[in-house]
Amino acid sequence: MGVKLKMLKVGFVGWRGMVGSVLLQRMMQEGDFSSINPVFFSTSNVGGNSPEIGVQLPKLSDAYSVEQLAKLDVIVTAQGSEYTQKMLPELRNKGFSGYWLDASSGLRMDDDAVIALDPINKTVIDAALNNGIKNYCVGNCTVSLMLMALGGLFEQNLVEWVNNMTYQAASGAGANSMRELLSQSGQIYLNVKDLLNDSSSNILAIDDNVSQTLRGSQIKTQYLGAPLAGSVIPWIDCAVENGQTREEWKGAAETNKILGLSANTIKVDGLCVRVGSMRCHSQAITLKLTDKKLSIDDITQILLNHNQWVKIIPNNKPDTLKYLSPAAVSGTLDIVVGRLRKLTFGEDYLTLFTVGDQLLWGAAEPLRRMLNIVVKHG
Secondary structure, three states, rough: OOOOOOOOEEEEEEEOOHHHHHHHHHHHOOOOOOOOOOEEEEEHHHHHOOOOOOOOOOOOEEEOOOOHHHHOOOOEEOOOHHHHHHHHHHHHHOOOOOOOOOOOOOOOOOOEEEEEHHHHHHHHHHHHOOOOEEEEEOOOOOHHHHHHHHHHHHHHOEEEEEEEEEEHHHHHHOHHHHHHHHHHHHHHHHHHHHHHOOOOOOOHHHHHEEEEEEEOOOOOOOOOOOOOOOOOOOOOOOEEEHHHHHHHHHHHHHHHHHOOOOOOOOOEOOOOOOOOOOEEEEEEEEEOOOOOOOOOHHHHHHHHHHOOOEEOOOOOOHHHHHHOOHHHOOEEEEEEEEEEEEEOOOOEEEEEEEEOOOOOOHHHHHHHHHHHHHHHOO
């Protein structure tokens, strides 16, 4: 009989939030808990019941206990950057030599951390593991989704630069923003309900009512900062240099780090916009190819052959309406790519539209897959 290997002791922090909840759901779907010894931690309910994941678990441990955390082989956290910045240095100073897997942005640009997106940068991850790197995190959601969609082009060095215009869902700003979007939508409806039910009402009167509601004090904007229902917010995160927001800056910085390239090897820039979608980020992408001889059929095959999750949507109205939207993609691992065509600017200019669920490929799925890689690595 073979010797049964000891299963790694893996701690989970921040598992109640959106990303954490999706992570646990995916791990249960894939049977991942059977290959680890899980322990759940809490920042606010120490001693409470652990989640039901199909195996018997101890009560919730203290997420601020360096002593308890240091006993783990792996820590998986979706608790946020503040928690990471507080606990990781304390743990490392106390001699913790385990793996830290992080859903937050706190470690992304650190030299001793790798942004994990294994369908795109498995060779970078493998090299880091072999070199003793212990800190891994997931990337910015729009960057990860763009790379998943265009992985074949990047892999074959066919991209000179990228202009990505993003349409990011409320869920990217957190659960409270999702609730606020629905609250705003409900308030708008309540204010025009009677007019809508009156077939003789003037549409301009309805439109004026909506505009007044959006500009009035009834609309809650505590988390989003502005009305999003019936509108858009062309600003995400804080300002940085050159008129960019930090969300826009991440495009080039994280793309190149994920690919294992030096800063700005591939130019990436655009505008990031919050839209009234509940879930899934969309992107309208223009890029310059390094090979203008590639046909759309060539490009289609390159994208499809790179990973199993890319789905090419034919560039026609019926298929676009049916498949190329957050409504069609939400809750799936599909990365849909459509409106694929060469621009009239020249044969080396390509445009497309892509949609992906940012709670999956933009957050939970790379974290889940990185945990499995660590488990196999030992």
